[in-house]
Amino acid sequence: MCVTALPLLLLLLLHLPLSAWAARPPRVYLSYRDLMESRTARSFSFGFNTSDYRILLLDQDQDRMYVGSRDYVLSLDLGNINREPLIIHWPAPLNRHKECLMAGRGRADECNNYLRLIQPLNRTHLYACGTGAYLPQCALIYRGWRSEDYVFRIVSGSLESGKGKCPYDPKQENMATVIDGVLYAGVQVDYMGTDSAIFRTMGHTPPIRTEQYDSRWLNDPVFVGSLAVSESSFREDDKLYILFRERSLEGENGPAVLSRIARVCLNDEGGMRSLVGKWTSFLKARLVCSVIGQDGVETLFDQLRDVFIQQTQDKQNPLIYGVFTTLGSVFRGSAVCVYSLADVRAVFNGPFAHKEGHGYQMTAYTGKTPYPRPGACAGGFSVAGIRSSRHFGEDVLRFVRTHPLMNSAVYPVNRRPLLLLSDASYTYTSIAVDTVPAADGEYTVLFLGTDRGTVQKVMILPRGPEETEGLILEEVEVFRVPSPVKNIRISSKRHQLYISSAVGLTQLSLHRCAGYGDSCADCCLARDPYCAWDGRGCVRYTPSTTRRSRRQDVRHGDPMRQCRGYNMQVDRGVSEQLQIGVEGGSVFLQCDTRSPLESVTWLLQRDGSQQRKEVRLPVMEGGAVLRSVQTRDAGVYTCLGTENGFRRSRGRVRLGVLPQDLLEKLTATPTLTPLPAHCPPPRKPRPALPQPDRN
Structure with a gap:
């Protein structure tokens, strides 16, 4: 498998399935004004001169x-x-x-x-x-x-x-979390920003940090997030995982920046003679988010931007959602990759990386590994006989100092991204994830912030044992002044999102069901797990066995099956409009479709005919254009919208065509005959005198 550098990315697109790179439009797009008018969002207004x-x-x-x-x-x-x-x-x-x-x-x-x-x-x-x-x-x-x-x-x-x-420096990113009164921080330590470290301070434990000025440990890192995990029944095995990106030291041909996941033991006390006041358990591994083409070439997304930790029923194995972007300006792309902590552990339990041979390339370490295994927690399941890291042998500490990197990389679940964005003018910057119960199962919904100040709601639809599809349900502008989204926090309890940027803060409901339309078919085709048809409108879905009139079909989005008895509403409001065109001129035929995912077909029933035939018209936003209209084009035009196999009427126009010669007669100016010169001009009539009332 060949790993390419970024300048070749445009060539690699030829090797990837087109469907994998297609960015589908959102079913609903709301401007900031429309969002505020929906009364499902609040913008925080701070009267003082502040920002960030x-x-x-x-x-x-x-x-x-x-x-x-x-x-x-x-x-x-x-x-x-x-x-x-x-x-x-x-x-x-x-x-x-x-x-x-x-x-x-x-x-x-x-x-x-x-x-x-x-x-x-x-x-x-x-x-x-x-x-x-x-x-x-x-x-x-x-x-x-x-x-x-x-x-x-x-x-x-x-x-x-x-x-x-x-x-x-306020421009530098940092990571911080407090666990049992102890602060763990990934931060630039000095004024000039040349000393980066993962620090532990406060609380009852001695202060600990990563090795100073050693690029094998950290090399100009940008910290993104962290998670603490209890990995066994032994509390001594509790670990902190740190996610970041840093400059690469793996080789000359690799990308300049790589994404990492590192871990340390919470009970680490440093060494006795070596690594005094330093982590004895620090290890790191590469985090890969990539797409493999048909010829085996791997296209990489190396810029980790944000992470979201989703807890599962197994508390020891949460899922890590990461937002990645490409490096450089030649090609702009984003991807969302999901990692299992079980896969992360397998990499940390694998071989260590070692530089040797010509050019000092990274290879798997094949020598003898000291005991206890470097990176293990003192007093934990695998090192029960040693109660403190201060009792580790010098051979263990020397190995940890020189071999902090694992040889294998951590790949995402199914070894490919969950979501891919390549042909858009924007990139993803932040993420929040919700697990939503629906009538036909549970679904994962991603909320993705962009660098153009919008938030997309993307539903992940299972397509097979290892296949998924991302459906962009909506995209909303969340700030009055467009600004890249910095952070997204989610409250599943309150069904709210909280989004921040350099210019403001917005509170956003997780659902706007009424915006999908006023018919059962519209609600069903939206395939939003938060929403269902209740017989009167598209409303929030709540799991209950008492409301049998609710209709919801997230997996298939089939109105023919789910909306029986309500399908008469699909033509509600579609009335025939009369429109007059002039022979040789142009006519715009209106057809309002609620969803950009609908394909439009036009049928024509000509005057004097009983049959409707499909006609090809130049389609524009909101309708179609007839250029150089002829009298034979008169008739009834029906606009049909088809989405997910469901067809319905979206507009009906009766077009009459006025012949050009008739128009000229109707608009011609009458000719006035001039009076002879000796004839006086006609007198103006005198105003009528008022008549007496004879009653």
């Missing part, structure tokens, strides 16, 4: 959402983000702001306090950190026991340094 609404933290127990922006921390109501927000103003100190400006850092408003970390520390407090005008600072925030307490303030005297917890 990047950090979102949902607390569904207290029914609050915490937002970090420039100089402000917000506490918003999950039910209505505009209802009495609680606000903390947290600017950088004035003297620090001036020092930052003097250092030349004020060209793009860097000399402010950009919130980059908000994590729950316990039931009553949050831990928050900001860039502090290139001098990171952190503090405790008291939020009360309940949302009804209506308190939100920085704890007096809790300000402390944020080094190793929060980046200096």
Whole structure:
């Protein structure tokens, strides 16, 4: 299998099935104005001069959402983000702001306090950190026991340094999570951004970090996300997985950036003589999202942008959804890949990567691996006899220091993307995932943010044991001023999305069922697992055995089977329109289709004929055009829309054609004969005198 560099991507498209690269249009597209008129969204309006609404933290127990922006921390109501927000103003100190400006850092408003970390520390407090005008600072925030307490303030005297917890530069991405009062952060540690590390600070455990200035461990990383997992009945086996992308060291011909997944043990205490204060359990592996062509050539999506962790019934094996894009500007593409944590473990239990031979290429390590296996957790299932990482032998620590990379890569489920986007002018930036119960099973729905400020709702439809299809149900503009989506958070409990960008924050319902149409057929063809026909309209579907009139068919979308008794509504509102054309001129025949997925067919019943025949017309948005109309074109034109095999009338026009010679007679100006010169002009009639009332 050959791995190609990005400049060859355009050539590789020839080797891929066309259907795999086709970006289908959304069934419904809503502008920002249409979205607000639907009353299914709210836009958060912040009256102060702030921006960069990047950090979102949902607390569904207290029914609050915490937002970090420039100089402000917000506490918003999950039910209505505009209802009495609680606000903390947290600017950088004035003297620090001036020092930052003097250092030349004020060209793009860097000399402010950009919130980059908000994590729950316990039931009553949050831990928050900001860039502090290139001098990171952190503090405790008291939020009360309940949302009804209506308190939100920085704890007096809790300000402390944020080094190793929060980046200096607001443009740098970071990762942070608090587990049992301990903070784990992937961050740039220094002012110049040259020292990147995965840090553990706070709590009862000693501080630990990755090896400093060692490109084998981290090489200019961009941190994306993390997840903590209990991997066995031994608590000592608990691990943290970190997802990021970094510059490649695997070879000269590979891409410049690769996506990674790394892991560390939560109980790691560092080494005794070697790796003191460093991770002894740090390992990393490549995360591959790619498409394999018919000739075996692999097209890569190497830029990991966002991840979503979906819990499953097996708590030890959640699914990892990742959004990837291509590298460079030659070709723009996006993909969504899904990974099983069981596959990730198999790679970490496999061979280590080792540089040897001519050119020091990466190969599988074939020498003797020390015991206990490098990367294992002290006191865990496989290392029960050693209670602390400080007791690991020097041979184990030396191996960990020089061999942090696994030889095998982690491939997605079924070894191909779940969703692919290639021929669009935009890319995906963020993701949230929901599992939706429907009448015919459970379905996965993806909510994907784009760099043009929209959110797409994509339903994943199973097509076989290993085949799926992505149906774009809708796309909505979520910001008044278009801006790339930074974060998406989902509340399945409230059926709401929360979307942030540099310019604003929007709360969005997961469903807009009425927007699909006012007939059972429209509702069924939409194939939205959130929606069903209840006999009167397209409404939210709720699992229940009492409402037997609900009609829903997500898997097949067949109105003929599901809408018996309601199919008469498919022609509701379709009346015959009269239209007059002029011979030799053009006529526009209107045909309104609700879905861009409908194919349009025109039938003509000519005047004096009893038969309808299909005619080919130049189709335009909203109808078709007849150019150079002739008298023989008069008749009744019927527009038929076909979607998923279901055909229905979408418009009917009776066209009359006016002959050109008749039009000339009707529009001709009458000729006036001039009076002789000796004849006086006619007198104007005198106005009639009023007559007396004879009654």
